[in-house]
Amino acid sequence: MIKFFRKFRQSMIQENKVIKYVLYAVGEIVLVVIGILIALNINNNNEANKTRDTELRYLGNIKNDLNLTINSLDDYMGRRTEQIAAANTVLDHHNGRPISNFVEFNMQCISIYIWQRFNLSDNTFQELVNSGNLALISNDSIKNLLLNLESKYKEMKDGEDHFRYDTENLLYKSVYAKLDMDPTVRNFYYQVTQGQQGEDVPLNKELFSGILNSLEHKNGMVMAVAEFGNMLMRFGEMKAMALELIQLIDQEQASD
Numbered sequence: 001m002i003k004f005f006r007k008f009r010q011s012m013i014q015e016n017k018v019i020k021y022v023l024y025a026v027g028e029i030v031l032v033v034i035g036i037l038i039a040l041n042i043n044n045n046n047e048a049n050k051t052r053d054t055e056l057r058y059l060g061n062i063k064n065d066l067n068l069t070i071n072s073l074d075d076y077m078g079r080r081t082e083q084i085a086a087a088n089t090v091l092d093h094h095n096g097r098p099i100s101n102f103v104e105f106n107m108q109c110i111s112i113y114i115w116q117r118f119n120l121s122d123n124t125f126q127e128l129v130n131s132g133n134l135a136l137i138s139n140d141s142i143k144n145l146l147l148n149l150e151s152k153y154k155e156m157k158d159g160e161d162h163f164r165y166d167t168e169n170l171l172y173k174s175v176y177a178k179l180d181m182d183p184t185v186r187n188f189y190y191q192v193t194q195g196q197q198g199e200d201v202p203l204n205k206e207l208f209s210g211i212l213n214s215l216e217h218k219n220g221m222v223m224a225v226a227e228f229g230n231m232l233m234r235f236g237e238m239k240a241m242a243l244e245l246i247q248l249i250d251q252e253q254a255s256d
Helices: 002-014 018-094 102-113 123-131 140-178 181-192 205-212 215-255
Strands: none
Touching: 018 102, 018 123, 018 215, 102 140, 102 181, 102 205, 102 215, 140 205, 140 215
């Protein structure tokens, strides 16, 4: 084939068909350029497909993280709701309501003293940020919601830090100074482990009179109601964002 084109070109030159030869040469150049452009386009499409596959894998992992986050949020929202109710009950007793069940009162108090921090399941998002690959997420709505979720999480952590400060300066100090914790802790562990740990120590009014007469302890319960309520609101906002993100990711995956 190559010999044929070479002979054809030489034949045209020999016959002095310059115009036809020029057109032929231009045609060859055009074919070469078109071939290069096709190859580049194929290569670009292959790279785009690889990038898209990577993006979809990240989106799938983000969705898994969001489902874990929603489960944790539901758990923590339930706990915070119970803790708010417990703190309000303790406040009722501070305000003069008689205690009919001292074991229950002890459990309500300790549920406020002992609390856990919430941790966002965002390993995939952190990997994207730390690797500089956040730009792989082509859907701006998903990207912005992820950033807003992280921002809301930081706001909630500030609330946790505020409550930790109030707990240490109001509740813990008053409890350490005005409550014999030995019987209350032993009874608490006996109740939560169904008798496997601790001891069924009898509890009475005199044991709790110190904290019930403590303004610091009462103020600590007031702050627990207010700050757990604020956290509960943040949790609700975070859950709404997580659900919206899952919906957007489902749409993105379906469109591929």
